[in-house]
Amino acid sequence: MTTGWVLTDPPTVPALTPYDLRCEHLAEPLGIGSARPRLSWRLASPVRGDRQEAFRVRVERDGVQVWDSGWRSEQATSVDHGGAPLTSLTDYTWHLEVRDAAGAATGASATFATGIFHPGEWQARWIEHDYETEPPFEPPVDKVEPRSERSATLAAPRYLRRSFDLPAPVVRARVYATAHGLYQLNANGRRVGADELTPGWTDYRYRVAYQTYDVTDLLHEGENVLGAVLAEGWWSGYVGWDTRSQAHHYGKRPRLLAQLVVDHPDGTRTVIGTDAGWLERTGPLRFADLLMGESYDARLELGDWSSPGHVLGQGWERAGEAGADVSTVVAASTEPVRVMEDLPAVSVDRRGPGRYVVDLGQNVAGRIRLRIRGAAAGDRIRLRHAEMLESDGEVYTANLRTADATDYYVSAGADEETFEPAFTVHGFRYVEVDGYPGDLTTADVTGRVLHSDTPVAGRFECSDPGVNRLLGNIRWGQRGNFVSVPTDCPQRDERLGWTADAQIFLPTAAYQADVQTFFANWLEDLAVAQTPDGAVPDVIPHLITGRHGTPAWSDAATIVPWTLYRSYGDERVLRQAWPSMRRWVDFVHTANPGLIWRNRTGGHYGDWLQVGVCTDRDVLATAYFARSAELTAATARVLGLRDEAAAYGELRDRIAAAFVAEFVDAEGKVRGDTQTGYLLPLAFGLLPEDLEQEAVKHLVADLERRDRSLTTGFAGVALLCPVLAGYGQLELAYDLLHDDRYPSWGYSIRHGATTIWERWDGWTEEQGFGPVAMNSFNHYSLGSVGEWLYSGVAGIDQAPSSVAFRDLVIRPRPGGRLDWAQAAYDTPSGRVTTRWEVADGTVKLDVGVPPGTTATVHVPTADPTSVRESDRPVAGQEEIDVLGPADGVLVCRVASGRYRFAADA
Numbered sequence: 037m038t039t040g041w042v043l044t045d046p047p048t049v050p051a052l053t054p055y056d057l058r059c060e061h062l063a064e065p066l067g068i069g070s071a072r073p074r075l076s077w078r079l080a081s082p083v084r085g086d087r088q089e090a091f092r093v094r095v096e097r098d099g100v101q102v103w104d105s106g107w108r109s110e111q112a113t114s115v116d117h118g119g120a121p122l123t124s125l126t127d128y129t130w131h132l133e134v135r136d137a138a139g140a141a142t143g144a145s146a147t148f149a150t151g152i153f154h155p156g157e158w159q160a161r162w163i164e165h166d167y168e169t170e171p172p173f174e175p176p177v178d179k180v181e182p183r184s185e186r187s188a189t190l191a192a193p194r195y196l197r198r199s200f201d202l203p204a205p206v207v208r209a210r211v212y213a214t215a216h217g218l219y220q221l222n223a224n225g226r227r228v229g230a231d232e233l234t235p236g237w238t239d240y241r242y243r244v245a246y247q248t249y250d251v252t253d254l255l256h257e258g259e260n261v262l263g264a265v266l267a268e269g270w271w272s273g274y275v276g277w278d279t280r281s282q283a284h285h286y287g288k289r290p291r292l293l294a295q296l297v298v299d300h301p302d303g304t305r306t307v308i309g310t311d312a313g314w315l316e317r318t319g320p321l322r323f324a325d326l327l328m329g330e331s332y333d334a335r336l337e338l339g340d341w342s343s344p345g346h347v348l349g350q351g352w353e354r355a356g357e358a359g360a361d362v363s364t365v366v367a368a369s370t371e372p373v374r375v376m377e378d379l380p381a382v383s384v385d386r387r388g389p390g391r392y393v394v395d396l397g398q399n400v401a402g403r404i405r406l407r408i409r410g411a412a413a414g415d416r417i418r419l420r421h422a423e424m425l426e427s428d429g430e431v432y433t434a435n436l437r438t439a440d441a442t443d444y445y446v447s448a449g450a451d452e453e454t455f456e457p458a459f460t461v462h463g464f465r466y467v468e469v470d471g472y473p474g475d476l477t478t479a480d481v482t483g484r485v486l487h488s489d490t491p492v493a494g495r496f497e498c499s500d501p502g503v504n505r506l507l508g509n510i511r512w513g514q515r516g517n518f519v520s521v522p523t524d525c526p527q528r529d530e531r532l533g534w535t536a537d538a539q540i541f542l543p544t545a546a547y548q549a550d551v552q553t554f555f556a557n558w559l560e561d562l563a564v565a566q567t568p569d570g571a572v573p574d575v576i577p578h579l580i581t582g583r584h585g586t587p588a589w590s591d592a593a594t595i596v597p598w599t600l601y602r603s604y605g606d607e608r609v610l611r612q613a614w615p616s617m618r619r620w621v622d623f624v625h626t627a628n629p630g631l632i633w634r635n636r637t638g639g640h641y642g643d644w645l646q647v648g649v650c651t652d653r654d655v656l657a658t659a660y661f662a663r664s665a666e667l668t669a670a671t672a673r674v675l676g677l678r679d680e681a682a683a684y685g686e687l688r689d690r691i692a693a694a695f696v697a698e699f700v701d702a703e704g705k706v707r708g709d710t711q712t713g714y715l716l717p718l719a720f721g722l723l724p725e726d727l728e729q730e731a732v733k734h735l736v737a738d739l740e741r742r743d744r745s746l747t748t749g750f751a752g753v754a755l756l757c758p759v760l761a762g763y764g765q766l767e768l769a770y771d772l773l774h775d776d777r778y779p780s781w782g783y784s785i786r787h788g789a790t791t792i793w794e795r796w797d798g799w800t801e802e803q804g805f806g807p808v809a810m811n812s813f814n815h816y817s818l819g820s821v822g823e824w825l826y827s828g829v830a831g832i833d834q835a836p837s838s839v840a841f842r843d844l845v846i847r848p849r850p851g852g853r854l855d856w857a858q859a860a861y862d863t864p865s866g867r868v869t870t871r872w873e874v875a876d877g878t879v880k881l882d883v884g885v886p887p888g889t890t891a892t893v894h895v896p897t898a899d900p901t902s903v904r905e906s907d908r909p910v911a912g913q914e915e916i917d918v919l920g921p922a923d924g925v926l927v928c929r930v931a932s933g934r935y936r937f938a939a940d941a
């Protein structure tokens with residue numbers, strides 16, 4: 037199951053074929069929350085010009101058809117279930133048929149199941165440890181494991197069990213479960229599912245997701261046992277940088293809610309819910325916390341506690357009931373966190389007796405699985421996690437701030453034991469193992485990589501190893517920070533859903549993975565956290581109070597839904613976000629009737645972590661104000677809200693005019709004269725044409741003055757390469773991409789980075805480690821250049837008016853040190869591929885366009901008359917429409933299929 041995070045190829049097919057069938061954008065989901073789910077598919081075909089002319093969807097339940105869409109002459113690759121609303125707690129199969137231009141039909145089928153739709157269907161109550169009747173705390177064993185002061189305040193996780201009889205064999209069994217806290221389930225001694233850190237992090241004040249598991253194969257007629265382990269997690273553990281006294285962020289006591297529904301052959305159902313009939317106690321887990329780590333005392337193991345026939349020892353008590361309010365409980369709508377890859381240790385360095393430093397060779401979010409041999413009962417092993425090493429080879433932990441990131445294991449004295457924490461996650465590359473009995477080898481240590489199981493959607497490679505490493509680091513930055521919510525970092529006492537980080541990185545993230553449900557889920561928490569006057573908090577889920585309404589941060593409210601819509605084409609995300617978008621723009625407008633955004637600027641971080649310059653804050657804020665107004669207008673247009681579209685469109689134009697009047701002089705110089713100061717208005721189209729070229733000149737002059745060195749922070753960095761390339765400065769863009777002097781992406785790579793650093797000066801030759809108060813080595817924001825690798829270098833993009841990549845623009849940009857580059861990307865219609873190569877005076881360009889889409893291909897060439905496709909002239913080919921030469925390219929419009937262009941370089 038831990039196959040890594042790789043792109044799966046579409047099927048090789050002889051004719052138009054649907055594949056990758058999804059329900060609510062998820063593959064064969066078990067507990068969807070919608071009675072009218074969206075069904076979607078991708079298409080593959082080897083035939084040029086192929087497209088789906090019509091489709092038909094049939095939904096059935098137990099072999100009985102509940103909806104037939106009939107044949108629809110449409111190219112759409114998604115449809116909402118159009119029959120009567122579906123029934124809760126039910127399995128469905130859906131059959132899809134598609135017809136191509138020649139009338140030939142192919143089909144595919146998939147399944148999904150509905151979850152619990154109505155609160156009344158929960159026959160379960162929240163259960164928790166009954167703290168009222170708790171006896172005074174007594175250490176359970178002679179040697180209590182040491183705890184830091186912080187972890188000493190954490191309560192021991194609870195083990196819960198319920199034994200029950202099933203009167204008949206099992207046809208189908210599902211568990212619906214969630215927690216205030218984190219939980220893992222067992223059934224008859226076996227782990228249920230492979231999801232980690234469930235139920236994930238949402239704004240628990242408003243909603244908590246339940247997960248659905250199929251346990252049909254784990255249960256049988258007669259006695260069965262359901263078990264659960266319950267820890268603190270985001271609910272009541274350490275989150276962010278708040279101390280725990282203010283914290284217990286959402287509540288003080290972890291709670292479990294679960295319901296098992298078993299169908300028997302005669303059509304009867306057995307339902308077992310959590311209630312006071314469950315027993316609970318503590319066990320080997322002494323504490324477990326996302327930031328602090330986990331402590332496990334194997335001497336306290338409970339044996340086969342979740343199996344039938346287990347003889348209950350002392351310590352089991354009745355669970356306390358904590359009400360039956362399920363009003364915040366919703367169906368999970370996005371992929372869970374899972375163990376996505378196992379990494380072998382690459383080296384072990386003995387630092388002293390029983391003390392080792394292990395290197396995984398990669399900075400990750402995850403944890404360690406440790407094999408222990410020959411330990412005596414009571415031996416204690418300590419694991420400290422770190423991203424970097426000190427110059428003397430010891431682990432560098434100062435940048436973790438108050439996050440202990442330390443796990444403990446106390447041995448039971450067995451010949452061989454294995455320790456792997458269950459309810460914590462660390463951001464680390466190195467781990468110090470202290471107190472290890474015998475010799476530790478690389479074979480004893482495995483790195484377990486955890487993140488949200490967002491399906492991989494893209495692949496990029498080129499001839500330059502440095503650029504490939506950069507892309508690799510960007511990918512690992514995504515993996516390390518897409519853990520239930522998009523976080524800024526996975527290691528220190530922060531790990532929060534900073535909104536600018538998210539909006540800036542989203543375009544890159546979306547090229548690498550299908551992040552549709554991941555961000556739609558997060559947006560729900562954004563909308564509920566808006567203040568009554570419309571300000572958006574700086575972090576989502578909302579935790580840090582007093583900071584909201586920040587330029588570029590809170591603009592995530594408009595940018596994230598719009599980017600999701602453009603990438604995936606599901607207008608429901610806009611419909612849902614619309615009130616939040618407009619409330620956000622209205623908030624800024626109300627506070628700034630003069631249209632220069634100076635008032636109510638929240639935390640105003642400016643161009644965060646820029647180097648050596650200070651981009652004018654009003655410039656940055658006002659540019660974002662214009663952008664948000666523009667996207668709100670665009671959204672209104674999609675939703676058919678004509679008046680609002682006109683009003684926000686007009687507002688956007690007035691902000692742009694105010695921007696120019698206030699900040700731009702007659703020579704096109706933008707106030708502050710910084711790179712980001714030019715990039716923002718150029719990228720957002722705020723300047724009139726005559727000033728545009730002038731502004732580009734100032735931008736280029738600034739770069740030249742600095743010997744082609746960047747100064748951009750979070751807000752500007754994503755725009756550097758696309759804007760430069762877009763305005764005819766391709767070689768400058770490539771120089772920045774290849775640069776390895778400070779500050780640059782290449783500098784961190786030259787110094788061994790395996791992820792994107794938070795700051796350009798995270799570590800420098802002159803200063804060593806950067807400011808310890810804020811120095812993460814796994815932050816994705818500065819990796820937002822990844823978008824340009826796919827859209828610019830490999831050239832996979834879409835037309836400005838296109839949605840879901842249906843109208844592709846293939847415009848690769850040979851240049852820099854690259855001889856070739858290639859990319860693949862799974863659009864909602866199917867896979868698009870590009871590969872270009874320049875050799876011996878010839879440029880070759882291979883393009884794959886998915887069925888039903890068209891592409892405008894810019895074939896790079898010095899001589900447009902030399903362009904051939906599959907060794908034939910382009911002119912006169914049926915699927916190729918030659919639009920004409922332009923600026924070093926020949927522009928052609930092509931239908932779906934594969935094309936092999938060649939031309940003089």
Ligand code: RAM
Binds near residue numbers: 644
């Ligand atoms: C820090 C992090 C985060 C950033 C905020 C403003 O906590 O670097 O990424 O968004 O500051």
